[in-house]
Amino acid sequence: MAGSNEINVNEAKKVVPLHTWILISNFKLAYNMLRRPDGTFNRELAEFLDRKVVANTVPVDGVYSFDVIIDRATGLLNRIYRCALPETEPGHHPAAGILDLENPLSTTEIVPVVIFFHGGSFTHSSANSAIYDTFCRRLTGLIKGVVVSVNYRRSPEHRYPCAYEDGWETLQWVHSRTWLLSGKDPKVHVYLAGDSSGGNIAHHVAFRAAEAGVEVLGNILLHPLFGGEERTESETKLDGKYFVRVQDRDWYWRAFLPEGEDRDHPACNIFGPRGVDLKGVKFPKSLVVVAGFDLVQDWQLKYVEGLENAGQEVKLLFLKKATIGFYFLPNNEHFYTLMDEIKSFVSS
Amino acid sequence: MEHLSYVKPLYAPFLCFTHHSFSLYSLSISISPHISTSIHNIFIFSYSYSPSTHPHFYMGPTPYNSSNSSSSACSSSTKPPPPQPPDQMDHLLAGAGYKVRSNDLTQVAERLEHLETVMVKSSPVDISDIGNDAVYYNPTDLASWVDSLLTELNPNVSGSGSGSGSGSGSGFVSGSGPAYVSDPVMNDMNNVYGEFGQQVVTPIEEDVSIRLVHVLMTCAEAVQRGDMSLAGLLIDDLQGLLGRVNSGCGIGKVGSFFVDALSRRVVNSPQNGVVQVDLSAYENEILYHHYYEACPYLKFAHFTANQAILEAFDGQDCVHVIDFNLMQGLQWPALIQALALRPGGPPLLRLTGIGPPSLDGRDSLREIGLKLAELARSVNVRFAFRGVAASRLDDVKPWMLQVSPKEAVAVNSIMQLHKLLGPGGPRGPPVDLVLDWIRDLNPRILMVVEQESNHNQPEFLDRFTESLYYYSTMFDSLDACTAQPEKTLAELYIQREICNVVCCEGSARVERHEPLVRWRERLTGAGFAPLHLGSNAFKQARMLLTLFSAEGYSVEENEGCLTLGWHSRPLIAASAWQAIPKPSVVTTGR
Numbered sequence: 001m002a003g004s005n006e007i008n009v010n011e012a013k014k015v016v017p018l019h020t021w022i023l024i025s026n027f028k029l030a031y032n033m034l035r036r037p038d039g040t041f042n043r044e045l046a047e048f049l050d051r052k053v054v055a056n057t058v059p060v061d062g063v064y065s066f067d068v069i070i071d072r073a074t075g076l077l078n079r080i081y082r083c084a085l086p087e088t089e090p091g092h093h094p095a096a097g098i099l100d101l102e103n104p105l106s107t108t109e110i111v112p113v114v115i116f117f118h119g120g121s122f123t124h125s126s127a128n129s130a131i132y133d134t135f136c137r138r139l140t141g142l143i144k145g146v147v148v149s150v151n152y153r154r155s156p157e158h159r160y161p162c163a164y165e166d167g168w169e170t171l172q173w174v175h176s177r178t179w180l181l182s183g184k185d186p187k188v189h190v191y192l193a194g195d196s197s198g199g200n201i202a203h204h205v206a207f208r209a210a211e212a213g214v215e216v217l218g219n220i221l222l223h224p225l226f227g228g229e230e231r232t233e234s235e236t237k238l239d240g241k242y243f244v245r246v247q248d249r250d251w252y253w254r255a256f257l258p259e260g261e262d263r264d265h266p267a268c269n270i271f272g273p274r275g276v277d278l279k280g281v282k283f284p285k286s287l288v289v290v291a292g293f294d295l296v297q298d299w300q301l302k303y304v305e306g307l308e309n310a311g312q313e314v315k316l317l318f319l320k321k322a323t324i325g326f327y328f329l330p331n332n333e334h335f336y337t338l339m340d341e342i343k344s345f346v347s348s
Numbered sequence: 349m350e351h352l353s354y355v356k357p358l359y360a361p362f363l364c365f366t367h368h369s370f371s372l373y374s375l376s377i378s379i380s381p382h383i384s385t386s387i388h389n390i391f392i393f394s395y396s397y398s399p400s401t402h403p404h405f406y407m408g409p410t411p412y413n414s415s416n417s418s419s420s421a422c423s424s425s426t427k428p429p430p431p432q433p434p435d436q437m438d439h440l441l442a443g444a445g446y447k448v449r450s451n452d453l454t455q456v457a458e459r460l461e462h463l464e465t466v467m468v469k470s471s472p473v474d475i476s477d478i479g480n481d482a483v484y485y486n487p488t489d490l491a492s493w494v495d496s497l498l499t500e501l502n503p504n505v506s507g508s509g510s511g512s513g514s515g516s517g518s519g520f521v522s523g524s525g526p527a528y529v530s531d532p533v534m535n536d537m538n539n540v541y542g543e544f545g546q547q548v549v550t551p552i553e554e555d556v557s558i559r560l561v562h563v564l565m566t567c568a569e570a571v572q573r574g575d576m577s578l579a580g581l582l583i584d585d586l587q588g589l590l591g592r593v594n595s596g597c598g599i600g601k602v603g604s605f606f607v608d609a610l611s612r613r614v615v616n617s618p619q620n621g622v623v624q625v626d627l628s629a630y631e632n633e634i635l636y637h638h639y640y641e642a643c644p645y646l647k648f649a650h651f652t653a654n655q656a657i658l659e660a661f662d663g664q665d666c667v668h669v670i671d672f673n674l675m676q677g678l679q680w681p682a683l684i685q686a687l688a689l690r691p692g693g694p695p696l697l698r699l700t701g702i703g704p705p706s707l708d709g710r711d712s713l714r715e716i717g718l719k720l721a722e723l724a725r726s727v728n729v730r731f732a733f734r735g736v737a738a739s740r741l742d743d744v745k746p747w748m749l750q751v752s753p754k755e756a757v758a759v760n761s762i763m764q765l766h767k768l769l770g771p772g773g774p775r776g777p778p779v780d781l782v783l784d785w786i787r788d789l790n791p792r793i794l795m796v797v798e799q800e801s802n803h804n805q806p807e808f809l810d811r812f813t814e815s816l817y818y819y820s821t822m823f824d825s826l827d828a829c830t831a832q833p834e835k836t837l838a839e840l841y842i843q844r845e846i847c848n849v850v851c852c853e854g855s856a857r858v859e860r861h862e863p864l865v866r867w868r869e870r871l872t873g874a875g876f877a878p879l880h881l882g883s884n885a886f887k888q889a890r891m892l893l894t895l896f897s898a899e900g901y902s903v904e905e906n907e908g909c910l911t912l913g914w915h916s917r918p919l920i921a922a923s924a925w926q927a928i929p930k931p932s933v934v935t936t937g938r
Contacts, residue, residue, distance in 0.1 A: 018453055019440045025460045026446075026490060029467060029497070033479035037472045042479045044887045048905045049487045051445020055916065067916045075899055077915055102558060128916050130445030151916075329440050 012242050015293060016323055017331045023131075024325045028243050031124065035251050041123060041156050051130040057099065059084030063137045066099060067128075070173045074153060076166050078173075079127045081140040081147040104181035105146065111182035112145035112189050112346040114220070115170055115205075117152065119196030121225060121252035122163060127151035131328050138330070139193075142339055143346050148174055152201065156255035160267050163197070163256075167205035171214060191218045191346055192284070195327065197256075199224025199288075203270065203303075206284050216284040220342060223291050223324055224300060227253055228269035229262050232298035242293040242323045249296065269299075271306030278310035285313035287345045289338060292320035317341050446490045447907075459494045466501045474501070485880035486908040557599045560589045561816075564603065567610055568812040576614050583611045602823040605843045606816060609850035616851075627844075628708055635844070636675055638837035642829045643822075644893060644901060645920050648912045649762045649797040650679035651892055652922040655885050657758045658686050660793035660924075664756035667695045670749055670789075672741060672764040674701030677716040679760070681723050688727035696730040700749050705737040713737060741768055742778040746785045757791040763920075765796060765867070769804055769860040783874040787927045793879060794925040796871070799861035800911055800918045803849045815849045818919070825914035828898030864909055864921040876925035880908030 013021055030049055034042045055065040065081045105111040116139065118125050118132040125132060127149040140147045152166035171190065174180055180188045192202040199221035209216045227249060239246045250263075257265050266274045286307060290300045307314040319326070322334040329335070438450045448456055467475055478500040487493050567582035586607045593600035627635070640646045661667045667687075671679070680699060687694040699720065703713045713735030724731030738744045741764060751757055768779035775781060786794055801818040805811050822842060829835045848859040862870075868878075889903045889910060904911045904918060911918035 018457060019438070022448075022453065022457050022460060022490070023441065023444055023446075025457075025464065026494070029460065029463055032467060032472075032475050033497075034476075036476040036479075042476065044890055045479050045484075045883060047890070047903075048484070048883045048886045051488060052904055052916075053445065054918065069915060072900075075915070079916070130443065134443040328444065331440060 012323065015242070015321055016326070017329070019331055020323075020326065020329050023328060024243050024323070027124075027325075031248075034124075035248070039156065039251070039254055041255065043157065046124065050125065052126065052128045053130045053133040054128070055079055061137065061141065062086075063140045065133070065137070071166075071169060074162075074166065076153075076169060077127065077151040078170060079133070079136070079149040079151065081136050081149070083140060083144055083146075101177075101179045103179060104186055105179070106182045107186065108184060109182060110189050112143050112191055112217075113174060113180050113182075114139065114143060114145065114147045114191045114193050114346070115167070115174055115202075116147050116149045117163075117167060117192075117194030117198030117201040117205075118149060119194065119198045119222075119225075120154070121249075122155045122197040122200075122256040123252055124154070135328065138339075139342070142343055145189075145346070146180060155252070159255070159259075160257055160265075161204075163201050164204045164208070164267075167192075167201045168208050171205055171209055171216070175214065187215070190216055191220060192216055193220035193222070193342075194224070195222035196324070197225045197252075198222075200226060200267070204267065207276070207278075207281070210281050210283050213282075218284050218345060219286040220345060221286060221288045221300075222327060222338070223289060223294050223296065224303070225249075225252075225296065226268060226270055226299040226303050227263045227296065228272050228299060229264045234298040235295045238293065238295035238297075242295070244295055244324060246295065270303055271309075275306070278307065278312060281310070281312075283307070283310075283312045285315075287315050287317060287341060289317045289319065289341075291322035291324055291326060291334075292318065293323040315341075315345075441490070445488060447488050448490045452491055456491050456494060459491070459498065463494055463498050463501070466498065470501055482883075484883040487905065488907045556589055556592045560586065560593060560599060560603050563589060564606055564610070564816065565809075565813065568809050571610065571613060571812075572808040579610070579614045583607065583614060586610075597827050598824070599820070601827075601839075602816075602820045605819070605839075605846050606812075606850065608843075609847045612847065613851040629704055629706055629712060630708065630710070633676055633712070635837050635841035637678075638834045639841035640678060642831065642834040642838035643826055645822075645912060646678070646762070648889060648892065648903075649920060649922060650682070652881065652885055652889055652910055653760055653762065653795040653797060654679065654683045654686065655888065656795055656879065656881060656922075656924040657683060657760065657793055658690075660758055660879070660926075661687070661695065661756055664792075665695045666698075666752070666755040667758065668698040668700065668751060668755040669758045669760060670700045670702070670751075670791075672702050672759070672761040674703045674713060674716055674735070677701065677720050679762070680720050684720065684724050684729055684731070685727055688724075688729050694727075694729040696732075697724065698732045698734070698755065700734045700736060702736045702738055702741070702744060704739055711735075740778075741765075742773075742782055744782075746788060749789070751789050757789050759786050759789065759791045759794045761795065762797045763799065766798055766804070766860045766862060767858040769862065770855050770857060779870070780874065783871070783876075787875050787930065790927050790929060792926060794871075794876060794927065795922070796867060796925065797920060797922045798864070798867060800863050800913070800921040801861050802863050802866070804860035804862050811849060815846065819846055821914050821917045822919055825898070825900065825919075828900065864906060864911070864923065867921075867923065871923075871925050875928045875930065877928050878908050879924040879926050881905075881910050881922065881924055886910060 012025075016024070034046045034049075036042065055067045057064050057066050062084050063081055064084050065079055067077055067079050069075070069077050105113075116132075116136055118127060118129065120129075127133075128151070132149065136147045136149045148170065150167060150170045153162040155163075171192070174190055175188050177188065182189055192206050194200070194202040202219050202221055203224065206216050206219050231246070235246050235249075238244075253263050253268055257263070257267060263269060264272045264274055266272070266276060269275060286304075288300060288304050288307075290297050290304075294300070301316075304314055304316045317338070319334045319337065322332075326332055326334045327338055436450055438448050438453060441448050478497070482496075482500045484493065484496055563582055563585050567579050567586065570576075570579040570582060586603075590600065590604050590607060593603070595601055595604050636646075657669065669680075669683070671677075684697065687697060699717075701713055701716065706712055717733035717735055721731050721733055734750065736744060736748050765779060765782075768777075768782055770778065772778060772780075799818070801814055803811050803815050803818070805814065819842060823839070826835060826838060826842075829838070845859050848857060849861075852858075872878075883905075886903060886905055889912070893901045893903060893912075900915050902913050902915060902918075904913065906918070906921065909921055909923040911921045913919045
């Protein structure tokens with residue numbers, strides 16, 4: 001680990017606000033307890049600790065939510081967030097919660113639908129985790145559209161490719177909902193988004209979609225989780241400094257990838273020795289957000305470079321002084337920069 | 349109201365009865381293979397709660413909408429959030445599910461730093477050991493959570509004194525409930541991914557499902573307005589629609605119960621006639637027993653309650669359990685056996701079972717008492733039973749329970765307290781009276797399990813929609829059960845609840861369910877402090893559920909309470925409380 005622990009704690013404190021430091025540190029330390037050295041995961045305690053929020057069909061700050069099971073065999077559940085109609089009088093929402101599941105979102109305007117994959121290194125959190133419910137609500141209000149948060153199956157109980165399968169299933173389901181259509185020649189205007197492992201899932205679902213001819217208008221990857229066998233400079237330099245250690249990342253890859261596989265597996269190392277060539281693939285445009293204090297950044301930058309080399313449209317948003325999880329709380333400038341970027345990405 | 353009460357204690361050593369129906373966990377679990385058949389009805393799991401009296405969703409009485417609302421989050425201003433009053437709960441962390449007072453933030457950060465230092469010094473094995481072995485409570489209270497970790501890792505270091513971990517903060521008031529619409533899957537896509545379920549739904553049936561729910565809502569609205577002739581016409585419509593959907597499952601099944609309830613209400617207006625036929629106690633018991641078997645809600649309630657009671661009775665030699673609804677006493681064999689196996693030996697156990705008076709000549713309270721006594725005898729637990737017959741809980745007088753000052757008392761209320769939320773008599777609301785005498789008993793634990801929904805809202809339409817959501821979810825979970833006649837009779841049990849919520853008014857409406865946030869307010873207001881259910885209870889509840897091969901049940905931790913639900917929708921909530929002794933009176937019991 002780079003530097004003694006005391007220095008690392010002080011480093012992190014210098015660059016994030018107090019609330020963020022408390023929140024992320026709490027996760028970090030709790031998660032230390034959940035990962036067992038033998039590769040198993042203390043799921044009971046993880047579920048006990050995870051703060052969950054129920055969906056609410058009564059709008060709060062203009063957004064309401066409801067859950068839908070889309071596959072009983074796997075238990076795949078999505079949480080849908082939508083914007084409520086404006087209040088006619090204070091406190092009175094017209095047709096509050098009468099879920100319109102018949103009519104399109106709009107017959108004139110384009111309404112973006114973002115399929116969101118929450119983070120947690122493929123292992124932690126759920127669509128109904130408080131941090132992600134809050135984030136998705138903000139996102140919904142920002143884009144004035146619909147967010148579909150996918151409660152994908154997690155490792156180590158469900159390894160690769162379960163999460164990708166769930167994402168693919170959701171994408172198809174979303175495309176088939178009449179009530180998600182918008183625009184004059186109606187179609188579902190779908191974007192894929194995710195943070196950390198969610199970003200990784202978004203990439204793979206987008207690739208599968210491209211191969212199958214299913215349209216995705218754009219990918220939004222918030223410090224996506226990629227990696228490889230090689231140790232990059234950022235991993236070495238930043239190891240343990242800003243909430244994350246390389247050994248933790250290794251644990252999560254071992255838990256997600258098929259047993260016996262290494263981190264050059266194409267799920268992990270997109271443009272590595274076993275990577276797939278994206279040249280000529282009708283891949284969606286990408287917005288890749290990299291946090292300058294994230295030790296995974298070299299892999300994320302390699303990903304951006306790989307997309308560029310393959311002739312794909314990609315915008316890199318490099319937030320030099322951001323740590324992982326900067327977007328959980330609206331208490332820093334990176335949060336607002338990100339929100340602006342996302343907003344213009346889905347409206348262009 | 350007149351009641352019959354008899355108080356004949358039964359003494360175990362003098363009884364010789366045999367029976368074989370109780371197992372260790374008082375379960376005869378029907379393992380029903382989970383068959384995913386009815387995917388054509390996708391149920392929507394959600395709450396409908398409006399922050400109508402608490403304007404801000406996330407916490408606290410004062411709205412802080414500057415940096416926590418989505419609208420302001422869209423602005424590109426980098427203004428920091430306005431300073432908050434220091435003794436308020438921090439609203440940023442509240443959005444992440446944590447309750448920390450603003451003026452505790454720095455201290456929590458320091459404790460986290462300290463925790464990290466301690467963790468670095470520990471081995472990874474030790475760290476995951478504390479995950480495996482230690483018991484934790486109420487992770488929402490971040491300060492006490494951090495302290496509990498510190499205590500585990502470093503037992504010599506004392507906590508920061510940040511409190512016992514009883515999370516505080518205001519609750520929400522459940523407001524109006526919106527309508528429920530089922531979203532039938534588009535059967536066209538069944539062709540694309542063929543492994544998706546076995547039932548193909550025609551487009552006509554999908555439209556009918558959506559139409560069914562819309563007409564249900566319109567009818568309920570008409571009922572609320574008092575337009576009974578329109579309601580009657582709509583009910584004819586609904587009968588027609590029901591004929592066109594698959595009434596074996598999904599919206600067809602639950603819809604038919606609600607249509608039935610609405611039609612009863614329209615035909616016999618609650619003020620005039622009886623809308624719900626009273627079943628005999630025997631018939632009630634049959635339905636209850638099958639509901640118990642078909643789904644895990646009651647088992648979870650009993651199991652969680654017993655664990656908490658066991659803990660509360662630790663070290664006590666004379667214990668007295670007061671069961672507010674003895675029914676068939678299914679909860680108690682497990683507790684008796686657990687007490688028998690207790691290190692140090694079992695206490696003297698008294699059980700007082702309250703139940704309705706028998707009108708058919710059977711003395712079911714006594715019968716159950718005898719069976720339990722026999723079981724206790726067989727495991728060498730000194731046991732005494734008393735039955736208290738009362739039609740209503742507020743007819744029970746504390747002296748009937750004969751609580752002795754020497755004994756540790758546990759009051760066990762499984763789905764009973766909500767029945768006291770009806771119109772009050774001259775002495776005040778029944779629930780307040782009962783909570784008051786419970787408090788006077790000075791119980792070591794008051795165990796409360798209730799339906800997690802608001803079916804007690806003043807407006808009929810709100811109750812109707814909320815219960816439609818709630819019971820749809822419950823029926824959906826029941827779909828996984830295939831054992832008969834358990835399933836059908838369980839459905840009838842639930843139907844009676846639905847009927848009561850929809851058809852009855854005034855004192856006849858007893859199914860006045862209220863959610864956990866309301867009960868918390870009520871109980872703290874009545875002089876009770878929370879006893880948190882911990883990670884051990886959570887773990888064991890999850891293990892219990894794995895005995896049901898129907899996946900989809902979920903146990904969640906909610907600020908020291910546990911909920912059991914179907915997928916992401918909690919359906920019942922279990923909480924434990926202890927009485928705060930009344931200030932000026934030396935409580936000796938009555």
